[in-house]
Amino acid sequence: MxxxxxxxxxxxxxxxxxxxxxxxxxxxxxxxxxxxxxxxxxxxxxxxxxxxxxxxxxxxxxxxxxxxxxxxxxxHPGPQSLLDPEPDASLPARQWDRFLDFQVMQMMQQIVDARIFMAEGAEERVAPFARAKLDLAYAALDRRLDGRDWIAGGFGLADCAAFPALFYAGAVHPFADHPQLTGYFERLAARPSIQRVIAGARPYYGWFPFKDGIAARFL
Ligand SMILES: N[C@@H](CCC(=O)N[C@@H](CS)C(=O)NCC(=O)O)C(=O)O
CATH class of the missing domain: 3.40.30.10 (Glutaredoxin)
Structure with a gap:
């Protein structure tokens, strides 16, 4: 099991x-x-x-x-593989998966942690640095997604990382001025797998303390 x-x-x-x-x-x-x-x-x-x-x-x-x-x-293979079995061919997906975790998810998390867990004044000190990193990350993703539906070939590992990262980061620090990234987010949000994840999380969204940008319609 x-x-x-x-x-x-x-x-x-x-x-x-x-x-x-x-x-x-x-x-x-x-x-x-x-x-x-x-x-x-x-x-x-x-x-x-x-x-x-x-x-x-x-x-x-x-x-x-x-x-x-x-x-x-x-x-537990499914109808379509999420990662190229050939190690070298899988590198772009791995690279962008790491990018989304480190440059998007973690930067968003620093801002959220500063608001929820740290002493008064922490958010003012932490957030400008993390927001600047998010701006760089959004611009890099926007360039990467130009002419691509998914981050590395077919929908895969990096795209699984992308939805939660962009969902929460977008609520903390919107990316509406990045058209490729915005279109990509909408493609992600339309996938049945991601709609199931949103439906499962919806009862708890009230706990999340930021509600800006493209994710706001779900929050
Ligand atoms: N690198 C880990 C990160 C896991 C992680 O940070 N999980 C968060 C929730 S999204 C957590 O458990 N936070 C509570 C804690 O750090 O004690 C992974 O990819 O699974």
Whole structure:
């Protein structure tokens, strides 16, 4: 039995849910509430830092959303592969997946963490730096997407990372002045796998403290 541990609002959980829905994999979702000590302990038992998501099949557990997608694509293949099996050919997808996690997801997270968890005044110090990095990342993605429907060939690993990253980053720091990126976001949002993820997260969107830009219609 394959189990995904995570939460519908968690961006990295969403990244793996998109892959599972794209592949049509049968799995159980164990919703984890990190506000509960029992669930925090559960998460620490399946992921070294107690972060979500984690994936388990029998005795095998895996953390890191990108590795989960890679593993799922190999061990639970769907109608279309999410990553080229040839290592060199898969590099662009891996590169952009890392880009989306580090340059988009993490920059967005710094601003959100400063508002929610840090001392007063932190957001004013942290946010300008992170917003400037997001501007650079949006411009790079806009260039990359010129003439492409998806980031690296067919819909795949990097596109699974892209929706949650752009959804939350766009609510924190809008990217409406980037037409290729905006069109790409709309293509992502139209995919059935992503609509399922949005529907699952909708009851919790009220918890997210930023509501600007293109994501606002969902929040
Ligand atoms: N690199 C990890 C990141 C996982 C991560 O940061 N998860 C967040 C939720 S989206 C989390 O569990 N945060 C709570 C914490 O850090 O304690 C991955 O790709 O899975």
């Amino acid at each position: 394959l189990t995904l541990y995570g939460h519908p609002l968690s961006s990295y959980t969403q990244k793996v849910l998109i892959a599972l829905y794209e592949l049509g994999t049968d799995f159980t979702f164990r919703e984890v509430n990190l506000g509960e000590e029992a669930d925090r302990a559960l998460m620490r038992s399946v992921e070294p830092m107690g972060r979500m998501p984690a994936l388990r099949q029998g005795d095998f557990t895996l953390s890191q959303s990108s590795l989960m997608i890679e593993w799922l694509d190999r061990h």
